[in-house]
Amino acid sequence: MMLALLISLILLWPAAQENYFSQGFAKNQFSSTLVIQSDASVMPGPDRASEMADQVGHDGEFDMDEYLYGHVVDAYDWHITTVNGKHISIPLLIIARSKTTGWHVFSSGKLAHGHEYEGFYLWHDQESHRDCLMEHTPSGDVRPLDISITKNVAGLLFNSLVLVLLVLFGVKWYRRHDAREEAPGGFSGLLEMLVMMVEDDIIKPCIGPDYKRYSPYLLTAFFFIFVNNLLGIVPFFPGGANITGNIAVTFMMAVFTFLAVNLFGNKHYYKDIFWPEVPLFLKAFPLMPLIEIIGLFTKPFSLMVRLFANILAGHMMILGVVSVVFLTASLGPAMNGGLSAIAVLFGVFMDVLELLVAFLQAYIFTMLSSVFIGLSRQHPEEEKAEE
Amino acid sequence: MSLITPDFGLLFWMTLIFGIVFFILAKFGFPVLTDMVRKRQERIEKSIEDAREIEARMASWKVEQAQMLEATRKEQSQMLREATETKARIVADAKAQAQAEADKILAEAKLQIAAEKESALRDVRKEVALLSVQVAEKVLRHELSDDGNQRAFIDELVDEASKAQMHS
Numbered sequence: 002m003m004l005a006l007l008i009s010l011i012l013l014w015p016a017a018q019e020n021y022f023s024q025g026f027a028k029n030q031f032s033s034t035l036v037i038q039s040d041a042s043v044m045p046g047p048d049r050a051s052e053m054a055d056q057v058g059h060d061g062e063f064d065m066d067e068y069l070y071g072h073v074v075d076a077y078d079w080h081i082t083t084v085n086g087k088h089i090s091i092p093l094l095i096i097a098r099s100k101t102t103g104w105h106v107f108s109s110g111k112l113a114h115g116h117e118y119e120g121f122y123l124w125h126d127q128e129s130h131r132d133c134l135m136e137h138t139p140s141g142d143v144r145p146l147d148i149s150i151t152k153n154v155a156g157l158l159f160n161s162l163v164l165v166l167l168v169l170f171g172v173k174w175y176r177r178h179d180a181r182e183e184a185p186g187g188f189s190g191l192l193e194m195l196v197m198m199v200e201d202d203i204i205k206p207c208i209g210p211d212y213k214r215y216s217p218y219l220l221t222a223f224f225f226i227f228v229n230n231l232l233g234i235v236p237f238f239p240g241g242a243n244i245t246g247n248i249a250v251t252f253m254m255a256v257f258t259f260l261a262v263n264l265f266g267n268k269h270y271y272k273d274i275f276w277p278e279v280p281l282f283l284k285a286f287p288l289m290p291l292i293e294i295i296g297l298f299t300k301p302f303s304l305m306v307r308l309f310a311n312i313l314a315g316h317m318m319i320l321g322v323v324s325v326v327f328l329t330a331s332l333g334p335a336m337n338g339g340l341s342a343i344a345v346l347f348g349v350f351m352d353v354l355e356l357l358v359a360f361l362q363a364y365i366f367t368m369l370s371s372v373f374i375g376l377s378r379q380h381p382e383e384e385k386a387e388e
Numbered sequence: 389m390s391l392i393t394p395d396f397g398l399l400f401w402m403t404l405i406f407g408i409v410f411f412i413l414a415k416f417g418f419p420v421l422t423d424m425v426r427k428r429q430e431r432i433e434k435s436i437e438d439a440r441e442i443e444a445r446m447a448s449w450k451v452e453q454a455q456m457l458e459a460t461r462k463e464q465s466q467m468l469r470e471a472t473e474t475k476a477r478i479v480a481d482a483k484a485q486a487q488a489e490a491d492k493i494l495a496e497a498k499l500q501i502a503a504e505k506e507s508a509l510r511d512v513r514k515e516v517a518l519l520s521v522q523v524a525e526k527v528l529r530h531e532l533s534d535d536g537n538q539r540a541f542i543d544e545l546v547d548e549a550s551k552a553q554m555h556s
Contacts, residue, residue: 051550075395096397129391148397157401168417180424181431196421216422217414225409249394253402313391 019290063327067193070130073243073316076152077109077123077132081238091238093155097121098146099136121145136383156242157229157250164228168192199223199367208378215374218261222254223367230312230359234319234352245362248305252357255305266377300373304366309363315355322348350362 071080092110099105102120111118112134123132124142126311136145152159171192174185185193202220204212229250232240244250274293276284283289325344329337532538 033445070391074391075398128395146396148400150401151395151397153398154401154405157398161405165409165412168413172417172420175420175424180428184428193421193425196418197425200422217418218410220418220422221406221410221413224413225406242550245397247395248392249398250402252394253399253406257406309392 017103038332044230063330065324065328067130067319068324068327069317072241072320073130073246073313074131077112077134077149077245078381079152079155079242081239093152093239094150095121095134095186096148097134098138098148099138099248100143100145101138105145114386151242153247154249156232156244159187160229160232160238160244163232166226167228168224195224196220199364203364204371207368208375210341212371212380214265215261215371219340219367219371219374220259222257223363225252225362226308226361228367230363231356233312233316234355234359243313243316245308246316248309251305251309253281254366255301258304258373259301261370262300262373262377265283265374267379269379269381270377300369304369308366311358315351319348319355321352322351 059185077092077095078092080088082089092108092113092313095105095107095109097105099120105119105121107118112121112123117123117137122135122137124135125131127134133144134147134149154195167188171189174189178185184190199220200212200216203223206215209217226245229244233243233245235241274297275290277289277293279289322344326337326341329340332340531541
């Protein structure tokens with residue numbers, strides 16, 4: 002079954018690509034010239050965006066790249082669905098600071114269909130398949146300082162709200178009961194089970210005796226990633242934003258872990274980096290210190306890339322499997338129906354796999370963070386003394 | 389703005405949002421739960437320890453109890469034995485006392501009987517003597533109504549007396 006699916010994907014991929022290129026080439030040219038031209042009059046017509054969207058829609062052609070990337074990259078509005086070629090999406094807040102005109106806050110609905118508002122417009126980048134907020138200035142088009150509430154920011158806000166409410170709701174039980182006398186059931190029991198699993202299985206053994214200081218951060222990181230992963234699998238609004246599969250989010254998570262490791266590292270940890278116990282010639286010419294310092298950064302870097310790549314790949318795989326339904330639409334009802342059925346089965350499998358990955362990646366991120374923190378809190382003298 | 393270029397806006401919001409989430413959860417969320425669970429663990433550990441202690445104490449109590457039971461049983465049997473002995477002794481004593489009393493009563497009765505007999509005999513003797521004297525008087529009166537007989541009698545008496553003197 003898998004084989005059939007793979008073969009059909011391989012066979013159909015070039016066709017899709019070809020369609021994309023033959024259709025999209027002119028537009029591609031068009032938008033790349035856009036950056037160079039400062040004159041607003043040469044701007045593509047206001048219907049450019051809808052034209053692009055229509056490409057996916059009614060004329061039967063299917064743009065695979067646009068479909069795949071459109072679902073995983075950030076956007077300035079939250080696209081919910083398309084009914085009869087008409088997009089239903091929630092406009093979000095654009096917050097940008099222009100170097101010349103200062104702060105601007107307005108709804109992204111004003112920029113829909115390529116409209117320009119207060120000198121800002123959305124430029125669709127063909128390479129990354131996402132929109133970029135651009136600003137017209139006399140000296141040319143530039144990117145303003147952009148802290149808009151994009152789809153990912155909105156998703157992040159929503160998921161964080163869900164997380165905070167869930168945890169506070171679960172913890173409420175402990176304020177009303179004496180936990181020494183009884184154990185909670187229901188949601189509080191589930192939360193307690195999860196929290197204690199993370200603390201007892203990951204944090205405590207990896208960090209060692211002073212795990213209590215790091216426990217809140219690591220628990221927050223675990224549940225933050227877990228909730229965002231899970232809600233990222235939900236295919237409809239308000240889930241489905243590819244948050245933990247976004248490099249900026251995982252970058253910040255890695256930075257937090259980096260800070261947790263290095264701000265509270267003990268004497269021994271820093272001695273091991275700058276003056277490790279190796280033969281003198283290895284540190285006189287600072288080869289080992291150099292490697293150790295690089296290691297400082299590769300550890301969080303690996304955290305960042307692992308989470309990002311796993312979640313992004315998961316989203317891509319599910320989208321790829323679902324795309325079989327659209328790719329085979331032109332092959333006639335029998336072929337399309339059969340392959341769609343297989344795609345649905347395979348999609349179920351992928352979704353279940355992603356549930357596992359959602360938990361696993363949160364688990365791994367927390368565990369590796371704990372291990373790195375534990376390495377910065379070692380007390381080899383005490384361990385030797387104990388031996 | 390490709391997939392692997394972090395977007396500044398998202399970096400900013402992510403820092404802010406995660407910071408706030410971390411603050412809320414680290415202050416009002418997880419520590420409440422973990423502290424409570426830790427307390428419960430401590431309590432459970434303590435309860436188990438207490439239970440173990442109580443068990444040990446119970447075991448020692450059991451030994452003590454058995455010892456006490458044994459002692460009581462011993463005491464009981466001893467008391468029973470003593471009681472039996474006492475009973476036997478009392479019965480024996482009572483018997484002896486009764487015997488003694490009976491003997492004494494018997495002896496007294498015998499003495500009284502002997503005394504009664506003596507007095508009765510004395511009475512009888514006195515009566516007999518009186519009677520014989522009266523009879524002798526009557527006989528003598530009758531015999532000695534004529535002189536001849538009186539003489540014969542005196543002779544006889546004198547004879548007797550002289551014979552008795554001679555014999556003696």
